[in-house]
Amino acid sequence: MKIRVNRDVLSDAVAWAARVLPSRPVAPVLAGLLLEAGEQLSLSAFDYDVSARAEVDADVAEGGSVLIPGRLLAEISRSLPAEHVEIVTEGAEAVLTCGTAEFGLITMPVEDFPTMPTMPPSIGAVGGGVFASAVSQVAPAASRDDTLPMLTGIRVDVEGDRVAMAATDRYRIAARDFTWRPVSPDLAVSAMVPARVMVEVAKTLRGGEVSVAMGDGVAGFESVGRSTTVRLLDEQFIDYRARLTSDWPIRADVRVAPFVDAIRRVALVAERNTAIRLSFSQSQVLIQAGGGDIGRGTEVVECELRGGDDIQIAFQSQFLLDGLTGIESELARINMSSSTKPALIQDVPGDAEPAFRYLVMSLRVT
Numbered sequence: 051m052k053i054r055v056n057r058d059v060l061s062d063a064v065a066w067a068a069r070v071l072p073s074r075p076v077a078p079v080l081a082g083l084l085l086e087a088g089e090q091l092s093l094s095a096f097d098y099d100v101s102a103r104a105e106v107d108a109d110v111a112e113g114g115s116v117l118i119p120g121r122l123l124a125e126i127s128r129s130l131p132a133e134h135v136e137i138v139t140e141g142a143e144a145v146l147t148c149g150t151a152e153f154g155l156i157t158m159p160v161e162d163f164p165t166m167p168t169m170p171p172s173i174g175a176v177g178g179g180v181f182a183s184a185v186s187q188v189a190p191a192a193s194r195d196d197t198l199p200m201l202t203g204i205r206v207d208v209e210g211d212r213v214a215m216a217a218t219d220r221y222r223i224a225a226r227d228f229t230w231r232p233v234s235p236d237l238a239v240s241a242m243v244p245a246r247v248m249v250e251v252a253k254t255l256r257g258g259e260v261s262v263a264m265g266d267g268v269a270g271f272e273s274v275g276r277s278t279t280v281r282l283l284d285e286q287f288i289d290y291r292a293r294l295t296s297d298w299p300i301r302a303d304v305r306v307a308p309f310v311d312a313i314r315r316v317a318l319v320a321e322r323n324t325a326i327r328l329s330f331s332q333s334q335v336l337i338q339a340g341g342g343d344i345g346r347g348t349e350v351v352e353c354e355l356r357g358g359d360d361i362q363i364a365f366q367s368q369f370l371l372d373g374l375t376g377i378e379s380e381l382a383r384i385n386m387s388s389s390t391k392p393a394l395i396q397d398v399p400g401d402a403e404p405a406f407r408y409l410v411m412s413l414r415v416t
Contacts, residue, residue, distance in 0.1 A: 051114030051139045053087050055106065057148060060135050061127040063104040066254055066276060067093045068124040070102045079162045083120035085137070085144075087113045094166055095120055098281075100247055101167050105275045116144050117158040126153055167279045169272065170265030173208065173239055176230035178273060181260045184215050184226040185252035187376035187406050191224035192217035192245035203242040203283040205290070206269075210235050216290045217245060222369055222410040223290050224376065227403075230262075242283035243269050251278050294394060294407050298385030300358035302330045303398060306382045309351050310374050312337050316347040317367040325364035325413045330355050330384075339367070363389045364413040373408035390414065 067083055075081045075097065084094040091108035095101065116139050127135070130148040138145045139157070146153045185204070193201035207214040211232055216225040241264055251260075251271045263270035263279075270279045317326060319340035329336040335353045340346035355361075363386060373395040374382055381398040392411050396404040 051085070051087050051116055051137070051144075052112040053091055053108045053110050053138075054134055054136045055091060055108040057127070057130050057132055057135050059106050059108075061124075061130070063091075063093050063106045064120075064124045064127045067095045067102045067104050068120040069250055069254075070095045070097060070100045070278075071120045072097045077162075079117065079158050080164075081119055081121070082117040082158045082163060083123055084115060084117050084160065084163050084166075086115040096164055096166055098164065100244075100281075101279045103166065103277050114139060115160050117160045117163055118144050118155050119158070122155065126155075167268060169270045169277055169279060170263040170268050172233060172261045172263045172270075172272075173237060174213075174230050174232040175259050175261045176213070176228070178258050178260050180228050180230075182252040183378065184213075184228055185248050187226045187408075188215045188217045188224045189245045189249050189252075190217075190372040190376070191219055191222045191408070193219035195219075199283050200242060200286050202245055204245045204248050205287045206239075206241050206243055208232065208237055208239040210237060216287075218288060218290060221366075222373070222408065223288075223293060224373070224409075225290060225294060225407045226376075227405050239264050240285060241269055242285050242287060244280055244283060247278065247280040293392075294409055296387070296394075298357075298387055298394060300330075300355070300361055300386040302335065302353050302355045302384045302386070303381050304335060304351060304353040304384070305380060306374055306377045307380075309335075309353075309382065310371065312349040312351050313367065313371060313374070316340075316349050317371075319345045319347040320367055324367075326367040326370055327362060327364045329360070329362045330386075331360045358386075361386060361389055363393060365393075365410055366413060369410050373410055376406055376408060378406065 080097050086092045087110045090105045092105045094103045133149040135148045143154045144157050188204055201219055205216045211229050213230050214227050258274040261272045267282050268279050316337045316339045327338040332355050334350050337349045377397045379397040379399050383396050383398045385394040392409050395408040397406050
Protein backbone atom coordinates (compact mmCIF):
# COMPACT_ATOMS: atom_id res chain seq x y z
CA MET A 51 0.00 0.00 0.00
CA LYS A 52 1.19 3.49 -0.85
CA ILE A 53 -0.95 6.57 -0.26
CA ARG A 54 -0.66 10.32 0.14
CA VAL A 55 -3.25 12.25 2.15
CA ASN A 56 -3.82 15.69 3.62
CA ARG A 57 -2.53 15.84 7.20
CA ASP A 58 -5.65 17.51 8.66
CA VAL A 59 -7.99 15.13 6.83
CA LEU A 60 -6.04 12.11 8.09
CA SER A 61 -5.79 13.38 11.67
CA ASP A 62 -9.52 14.12 11.84
CA ALA A 63 -10.53 10.74 10.40
CA VAL A 64 -8.12 8.80 12.62
CA ALA A 65 -9.33 10.60 15.76
CA TRP A 66 -12.95 9.96 14.81
CA ALA A 67 -12.51 6.22 14.17
CA ALA A 68 -10.16 5.69 17.13
CA ARG A 69 -12.75 6.93 19.62
CA VAL A 70 -14.40 3.47 19.66
CA LEU A 71 -11.17 1.57 20.33
CA PRO A 72 -11.43 -0.34 23.62
CA SER A 73 -9.11 0.69 26.44
CA ARG A 74 -8.69 -2.97 27.41
CA PRO A 75 -9.17 -5.01 24.21
CA VAL A 76 -10.02 -8.69 24.61
CA ALA A 77 -7.72 -9.39 21.64
CA PRO A 78 -4.69 -7.32 20.55
CA VAL A 79 -6.04 -6.75 17.01
CA LEU A 80 -9.05 -4.88 18.44
CA ALA A 81 -6.64 -2.08 19.41
CA GLY A 82 -5.82 -1.67 15.73
CA LEU A 83 -7.13 0.73 13.12
CA LEU A 84 -7.66 -0.89 9.73
CA LEU A 85 -6.56 1.27 6.78
CA GLU A 86 -7.82 0.15 3.36
CA ALA A 87 -6.80 1.96 0.19
CA GLY A 88 -8.89 1.68 -2.97
CA GLU A 89 -10.61 4.53 -4.75
CA GLN A 90 -10.58 6.23 -1.35
CA LEU A 91 -8.89 5.62 1.98
CA SER A 92 -11.11 4.04 4.62
CA LEU A 93 -10.25 3.77 8.32
CA SER A 94 -12.13 1.25 10.46
CA ALA A 95 -12.32 0.25 14.12
CA PHE A 96 -14.43 -2.52 15.70
CA ASP A 97 -14.70 -3.99 19.20
CA TYR A 98 -17.51 -6.52 18.47
CA ASP A 99 -20.14 -4.13 19.90
CA VAL A 100 -19.40 -0.82 18.17
CA SER A 101 -17.86 -0.18 14.76
CA ALA A 102 -16.72 3.05 13.14
CA ARG A 103 -15.67 3.66 9.55
CA ALA A 104 -14.49 6.90 7.95
CA GLU A 105 -13.80 7.39 4.24
CA VAL A 106 -11.55 10.21 3.01
CA ASP A 107 -10.01 11.31 -0.27
CA ALA A 108 -6.41 10.27 -0.82
CA ASP A 109 -3.93 9.85 -3.66
CA VAL A 110 -3.63 6.07 -3.91
CA ALA A 111 -0.49 4.96 -5.76
CA GLU A 112 -0.84 1.34 -4.59
CA GLY A 113 -3.95 -0.17 -3.03
CA GLY A 114 -3.96 -2.49 -0.08
CA SER A 115 -4.71 -2.72 3.60
CA VAL A 116 -2.79 -2.45 6.84
CA LEU A 117 -3.64 -2.76 10.53
CA ILE A 118 -1.90 -0.16 12.73
CA PRO A 119 -2.14 0.44 16.51
CA GLY A 120 -4.97 2.96 16.56
CA ARG A 121 -4.26 5.12 19.59
CA LEU A 122 -0.61 5.50 18.60
CA LEU A 123 -1.61 6.51 15.07
CA ALA A 124 -4.03 9.07 16.52
CA GLU A 125 -1.31 10.58 18.72
CA ILE A 126 1.17 10.74 15.86
CA SER A 127 -1.22 12.10 13.24
CA ARG A 128 -2.37 15.05 15.35
CA SER A 129 1.24 16.01 16.17
CA LEU A 130 2.48 16.05 12.57
CA PRO A 131 3.50 19.26 10.79
CA ALA A 132 1.05 20.88 8.37
CA GLU A 133 2.20 18.96 5.29
CA HIS A 134 0.91 16.01 3.30
CA VAL A 135 1.33 12.56 4.84
CA GLU A 136 2.62 9.54 2.96
CA ILE A 137 2.02 6.02 4.25
CA VAL A 138 3.85 3.08 2.66
CA THR A 139 3.84 -0.53 3.82
CA GLU A 140 7.26 -2.18 3.88
CA GLY A 141 7.25 -5.73 5.23
CA ALA A 142 6.03 -5.67 8.82
CA GLU A 143 6.20 -1.89 8.99
CA ALA A 144 3.95 0.96 7.92
CA VAL A 145 6.25 3.89 7.22
CA LEU A 146 4.59 7.25 7.79
CA THR A 147 6.36 10.32 6.43
CA CYS A 148 5.35 13.95 6.85
CA GLY A 149 7.89 16.67 6.03
CA THR A 150 11.09 15.63 7.77
CA ALA A 151 9.29 13.43 10.29
CA GLU A 152 9.24 9.67 9.73
CA PHE A 153 7.70 6.88 11.80
CA GLY A 154 8.01 3.15 11.23
CA LEU A 155 5.00 1.52 12.89
CA ILE A 156 4.88 -2.23 13.50
CA THR A 157 1.72 -3.59 11.88
CA MET A 158 -0.64 -6.29 13.08
CA PRO A 159 -2.00 -9.18 10.97
CA VAL A 160 -4.91 -7.91 8.88
CA GLU A 161 -6.36 -11.40 8.58
CA ASP A 162 -6.95 -11.51 12.35
CA PHE A 163 -9.09 -8.38 12.33
CA PRO A 164 -12.82 -9.27 12.72
CA THR A 165 -15.17 -8.77 9.80
CA MET A 166 -16.85 -5.38 10.05
CA PRO A 167 -20.65 -5.56 10.52
CA THR A 168 -22.85 -4.70 7.56
CA MET A 169 -24.81 -1.47 7.83
CA PRO A 170 -28.52 -2.43 8.29
CA PRO A 171 -31.20 -0.91 6.04
CA SER A 172 -31.87 2.81 6.45
CA ILE A 173 -35.21 3.67 8.08
CA GLY A 174 -35.03 7.44 7.73
CA ALA A 175 -32.97 10.62 7.98
CA VAL A 176 -32.85 13.78 10.08
CA GLY A 177 -30.76 16.93 10.14
CA GLY A 178 -27.57 16.57 12.16
CA GLY A 179 -28.41 19.62 14.29
CA VAL A 180 -31.81 18.25 15.31
CA PHE A 181 -30.32 14.83 16.03
CA ALA A 182 -27.47 16.28 18.10
CA SER A 183 -29.83 18.54 20.06
CA ALA A 184 -32.20 15.68 20.91
CA VAL A 185 -29.40 13.38 22.07
CA SER A 186 -27.77 16.11 24.20
CA GLN A 187 -31.10 16.76 25.94
CA VAL A 188 -31.91 13.12 26.67
CA ALA A 189 -28.55 11.43 27.28
CA PRO A 190 -27.74 13.08 30.68
CA ALA A 191 -30.64 11.12 32.22
CA ALA A 192 -29.21 7.74 31.13
CA SER A 193 -27.59 5.68 33.88
CA ARG A 194 -23.83 5.01 34.02
CA ASP A 195 -24.42 1.81 36.02
CA ASP A 196 -23.54 -1.11 33.73
CA THR A 197 -25.17 -3.58 36.13
CA LEU A 198 -28.52 -2.30 34.81
CA PRO A 199 -27.90 -2.27 31.03
CA MET A 200 -31.43 -1.21 30.06
CA LEU A 201 -30.95 2.06 31.98
CA THR A 202 -27.73 2.90 30.10
CA GLY A 203 -29.54 3.29 26.80
CA ILE A 204 -31.71 5.78 24.98
CA ARG A 205 -35.12 4.49 24.01
CA VAL A 206 -35.97 5.35 20.40
CA ASP A 207 -39.58 5.00 19.21
CA VAL A 208 -40.40 5.76 15.59
CA GLU A 209 -43.94 6.14 14.28
CA GLY A 210 -44.06 7.48 10.74
CA ASP A 211 -42.53 10.94 10.65
CA ARG A 212 -42.31 11.24 14.47
CA VAL A 213 -39.37 10.14 16.60
CA ALA A 214 -39.42 9.99 20.41
CA MET A 215 -36.24 9.58 22.46
CA ALA A 216 -36.16 8.94 26.21
CA ALA A 217 -33.72 7.94 28.95
CA THR A 218 -33.91 7.37 32.71
CA ASP A 219 -31.67 6.45 35.62
CA ARG A 220 -34.68 5.97 37.97
CA TYR A 221 -34.23 9.45 39.48
CA ARG A 222 -35.20 11.44 36.39
CA ILE A 223 -36.66 10.93 32.94
CA ALA A 224 -35.70 12.99 29.90
CA ALA A 225 -37.75 12.81 26.70
CA ARG A 226 -37.59 14.62 23.37
CA ASP A 227 -39.83 14.39 20.28
CA PHE A 228 -38.97 15.57 16.77
CA THR A 229 -39.99 15.05 13.15
CA TRP A 230 -37.87 13.40 10.48
CA ARG A 231 -38.04 11.85 6.99
CA PRO A 232 -38.87 8.12 7.25
CA VAL A 233 -38.34 5.75 4.34
CA SER A 234 -41.96 4.64 4.77
CA PRO A 235 -44.92 6.72 6.12
CA ASP A 236 -46.26 3.74 8.13
CA LEU A 237 -42.90 2.89 9.70
CA ALA A 238 -43.02 1.72 13.34
CA VAL A 239 -39.75 0.81 15.09
CA SER A 240 -38.60 0.69 18.73
CA ALA A 241 -35.05 0.14 19.97
CA MET A 242 -32.72 0.68 22.92
CA VAL A 243 -29.44 2.22 21.77
CA PRO A 244 -26.46 2.59 24.16
CA ALA A 245 -26.40 6.23 25.24
CA ARG A 246 -22.61 6.60 25.14
CA VAL A 247 -22.59 5.66 21.46
CA MET A 248 -25.45 8.02 20.66
CA VAL A 249 -23.54 10.84 22.35
CA GLU A 250 -20.41 10.16 20.29
CA VAL A 251 -22.43 9.95 17.08
CA ALA A 252 -24.22 13.21 17.87
CA LYS A 253 -20.95 15.02 18.55
CA THR A 254 -19.32 13.98 15.30
CA LEU A 255 -22.18 13.87 12.79
CA ARG A 256 -23.60 17.32 13.55
CA GLY A 257 -22.57 18.83 10.22
CA GLY A 258 -24.86 17.09 7.74
CA GLU A 259 -27.93 14.91 7.50
CA VAL A 260 -27.87 11.73 9.57
CA SER A 261 -29.19 8.51 8.09
CA VAL A 262 -30.49 6.10 10.74
CA ALA A 263 -30.54 2.34 10.12
CA MET A 264 -32.03 -0.53 12.13
CA GLY A 265 -32.07 -4.30 11.77
CA ASP A 266 -30.96 -7.65 13.23
CA GLY A 267 -30.19 -6.25 16.68
CA VAL A 268 -27.97 -3.50 15.27
CA ALA A 269 -28.43 0.24 14.81
CA GLY A 270 -26.45 2.27 12.32
CA PHE A 271 -25.79 5.99 11.82
CA GLU A 272 -24.23 7.45 8.69
CA SER A 273 -23.33 10.97 7.55
CA VAL A 274 -20.77 12.69 5.32
CA GLY A 275 -18.59 9.65 4.72
CA ARG A 276 -18.68 8.37 8.29
CA SER A 277 -20.66 5.45 9.64
CA THR A 278 -21.15 3.84 13.05
CA THR A 279 -22.91 0.62 14.00
CA VAL A 280 -23.75 -0.55 17.52
CA ARG A 281 -25.33 -3.63 19.03
CA LEU A 282 -28.75 -2.83 20.53
CA LEU A 283 -29.69 -3.36 24.17
CA ASP A 284 -32.68 -5.30 25.45
CA GLU A 285 -35.87 -3.45 24.45
CA GLN A 286 -37.34 -3.54 27.98
CA PHE A 287 -38.12 0.01 29.18
CA ILE A 288 -40.51 1.77 31.53
CA ASP A 289 -43.79 3.34 30.39
CA TYR A 290 -42.29 6.80 30.62
CA ARG A 291 -45.07 8.64 28.81
CA ALA A 292 -47.58 7.92 31.57
CA ARG A 293 -45.25 9.54 34.11
CA LEU A 294 -44.93 12.71 32.05
CA THR A 295 -48.66 13.35 31.67
CA SER A 296 -49.72 13.86 35.29
CA ASP A 297 -51.81 16.83 36.40
CA TRP A 298 -49.64 19.72 37.55
CA PRO A 299 -51.63 22.24 39.62
CA ILE A 300 -48.63 24.55 40.16
CA ARG A 301 -46.37 25.95 37.49
CA ALA A 302 -43.55 28.50 37.51
CA ASP A 303 -42.16 30.16 34.39
CA VAL A 304 -38.61 31.47 34.68
CA ARG A 305 -36.00 32.75 32.22
CA VAL A 306 -33.52 29.95 31.67
CA ALA A 307 -30.18 31.79 31.37
CA PRO A 308 -30.28 33.83 34.61
CA PHE A 309 -31.84 30.90 36.49
CA VAL A 310 -29.06 28.50 35.42
CA ASP A 311 -26.34 31.04 36.21
CA ALA A 312 -27.77 31.67 39.67
CA ILE A 313 -28.06 27.94 40.46
CA ARG A 314 -24.44 27.38 39.42
CA ARG A 315 -23.23 30.20 41.65
CA VAL A 316 -25.23 29.11 44.68
CA ALA A 317 -24.24 25.46 44.17
CA LEU A 318 -20.60 26.38 44.79
CA VAL A 319 -21.28 26.18 48.53
CA ALA A 320 -23.39 23.02 48.29
CA GLU A 321 -21.65 19.88 49.44
CA ARG A 322 -21.70 16.93 47.05
CA ASN A 323 -25.20 15.48 46.52
CA THR A 324 -26.82 18.01 48.84
CA ALA A 325 -29.96 19.90 47.88
CA ILE A 326 -30.52 23.13 46.05
CA ARG A 327 -33.65 24.64 47.65
CA LEU A 328 -36.06 26.66 45.52
CA SER A 329 -38.68 28.84 47.21
CA PHE A 330 -41.23 30.04 44.64
CA SER A 331 -43.49 33.04 45.28
CA GLN A 332 -45.66 35.09 42.92
CA SER A 333 -42.85 37.15 41.39
CA GLN A 334 -39.56 35.48 42.31
CA VAL A 335 -37.74 32.30 43.21
CA LEU A 336 -35.24 32.24 46.07
CA ILE A 337 -32.35 29.82 45.43
CA GLN A 338 -30.54 28.53 48.52
CA ALA A 339 -27.77 26.05 49.26
CA GLY A 340 -25.21 25.25 51.91
CA GLY A 341 -25.40 26.01 55.58
CA GLY A 342 -22.90 23.32 56.58
CA ASP A 343 -19.14 23.46 57.09
CA ILE A 344 -18.46 25.26 53.80
CA GLY A 345 -20.90 28.14 54.02
CA ARG A 346 -24.17 29.17 52.44
CA GLY A 347 -25.40 30.98 49.34
CA THR A 348 -28.64 32.60 48.22
CA GLU A 349 -29.82 34.40 45.10
CA VAL A 350 -33.16 35.66 43.80
CA VAL A 351 -34.40 35.37 40.21
CA GLU A 352 -37.66 36.70 38.77
CA CYS A 353 -40.38 34.18 37.95
CA GLU A 354 -44.12 33.91 37.39
CA LEU A 355 -45.97 31.46 39.65
CA ARG A 356 -49.46 30.25 38.78
CA GLY A 357 -51.99 27.80 40.14
CA GLY A 358 -51.15 27.71 43.84
CA ASP A 359 -49.66 29.26 46.92
CA ASP A 360 -45.95 29.75 47.53
CA ILE A 361 -44.02 26.47 47.43
CA GLN A 362 -40.57 25.30 48.47
CA ILE A 363 -38.99 22.34 46.69
CA ALA A 364 -35.45 20.92 46.55
CA PHE A 365 -33.40 19.04 43.96
CA GLN A 366 -29.95 17.56 43.50
CA SER A 367 -28.13 20.44 41.80
CA GLN A 368 -26.68 18.60 38.79
CA PHE A 369 -29.97 16.84 38.09
CA LEU A 370 -31.71 20.22 38.09
CA LEU A 371 -29.09 21.78 35.82
CA ASP A 372 -29.22 18.85 33.36
CA GLY A 373 -32.91 19.53 32.87
CA LEU A 374 -32.64 23.30 32.58
CA THR A 375 -29.70 23.25 30.15
CA GLY A 376 -31.77 21.03 27.86
CA ILE A 377 -34.34 23.82 27.44
CA GLU A 378 -34.06 25.55 24.06
CA SER A 379 -36.73 28.25 24.60
CA GLU A 380 -36.09 31.48 26.54
CA LEU A 381 -38.45 30.38 29.31
CA ALA A 382 -38.54 27.14 31.27
CA ARG A 383 -41.72 25.92 32.90
CA ILE A 384 -41.42 24.00 36.17
CA ASN A 385 -44.58 22.01 36.84
CA MET A 386 -45.16 20.93 40.45
CA SER A 387 -47.82 19.31 42.59
CA SER A 388 -46.13 19.38 46.02
CA SER A 389 -42.72 19.81 47.61
CA THR A 390 -42.30 16.04 48.04
CA LYS A 391 -43.23 14.85 44.54
CA PRO A 392 -41.32 14.96 41.25
CA ALA A 393 -41.41 18.09 39.11
CA LEU A 394 -41.63 18.32 35.33
CA ILE A 395 -39.37 20.78 33.53
CA GLN A 396 -40.31 21.68 29.96
CA ASP A 397 -39.72 24.34 27.35
CA VAL A 398 -42.30 27.07 26.73
CA PRO A 399 -42.65 27.26 22.94
CA GLY A 400 -45.89 29.22 22.83
CA ASP A 401 -48.91 27.31 21.55
CA ALA A 402 -46.91 24.32 20.32
CA GLU A 403 -46.62 21.06 22.21
CA PRO A 404 -43.35 21.05 24.22
CA ALA A 405 -40.71 18.96 22.45
CA PHE A 406 -38.54 18.42 25.53
CA ARG A 407 -39.74 17.17 28.92
CA TYR A 408 -37.66 16.36 31.98
CA LEU A 409 -39.10 14.74 35.10
CA VAL A 410 -36.87 14.95 38.19
CA MET A 411 -37.28 13.61 41.71
CA SER A 412 -37.46 16.18 44.50
CA LEU A 413 -35.50 15.89 47.74
CA ARG A 414 -36.85 16.33 51.22
CA VAL A 415 -36.42 19.90 52.45
CA THR A 416 -34.88 20.05 55.93
